[in-house]
Amino acid sequence: MTSVRRVADLESRVVDNDHEALRVWLRWLSCSQRIQQALRSRLLRQFHVTLPQFDLMAQLERHPGGLTMRELSHLLMVTGGNVTGVTDRLEAERLVARRPHPTDGRRTSVRLTDAGVRAFRKMAAGHEQWVIELFDGWSTRQRREAHVLLGALEQHLTAMAPAAGRRSRGGRATVARPRYPREVR
Amino acid sequence: MTSVRRVADLESRVVDNDHEALRVWLRWLSCSQRIQQALRSRLLRQFHVTLPQFDLMAQLERHPGGLTMRELSHLLMVTGGNVTGVTDRLEAERLVARRPHPTDGRRTSVRLTDAGVRAFRKMAAGHEQWVIELFDGWSTRQRREAHVLLGALEQHLTAMAPAAGRRSRGGRATVARPRYPREVR
DNA sequence: GCGAGGTGCTTTATACTTCAACCATCACCT
């Protein structure tokens, strides 16, 4: 869309519209980076937990019945290998526990330990407070606006992407997939 | 979502306001993740470059006179060690070049090579197009709204944080700083 | 039964990221 035509003075408007998406994205990134830095460093200093570890625990707290690795990977929107690593470290800290799935031998069920629940509740309070402060630059009205805007964007992204968790039609690597090693010029 | 309490008293409003910041943040993260995933994977498949590498090159393209590592670290809002690594890899690909700073022996000046400029211009066109598509869920009006909202938030974040690049008053590690190794319970 | 293909999880290789320590150089001050 909007390939640039060198015609009238409408043109500058069109170009600006295009650039506008980019400008929005850059501001977005800048804010994201700051917010995440604040949350990460505070979480680390005060609770000795990383942001991904906190996020994983948050999902588990929301699902007391436990979640499989696949479900976690889906909810956190990261790859399976990633979930394996973060879970390993949390398990070493005795904050979560893996147990075999009752009916399906392939799956693993993960849940918070009692210590994990206690630890998480403390962290969550601090975390929420920090988020509130970080977003305090917006009025209630603005937060509501942002919530709506983000909802619309989320919907658009869902519509245009083949859905985060979907496989590429026909499962794994149906066709020899092209590889792009670093060596390629 | 929105476990709404049907009692319209003031208190529930307050509680909801608080939760609202968190809800906005979660949606924000969800969108961020999707957009970055889209950009990263396309950049990798089509141009064999990672997102951080692209970002670094983008800064260099905007500053043809070259940038020091410190300036890059500041602009990209990442740590110095990070910039070292990304620059190392780009240099190995002959896309950027380090050269000593003319007057200050401590500094290093980094700039795009000719090949780097050519490569970046191609990538940038694709990248911008993708960003436009990803944000096409918003009307022009909505993009403008978002731009304003993000501007306000950015200002608030700048005000509340002691500025990204600042040192902790008195330089490096003036006092033995507490450490939080993984072993700590 | 049993084999083919799909699914869930882990592993490996590579890259990014932070934190904190370290080194070299510079600036300033006496």
Added chain:
DNA sequence: AGGTGATGGTTGAAGTATAAAGCACCTCGC
């Protein structure tokens, strides 16, 4: 000069992240 402290850059350890390959288990069809 010479020393002190700040600054710019790199390094190393730990953790996070993806992509891709591998393994175990399940399902379905015959």
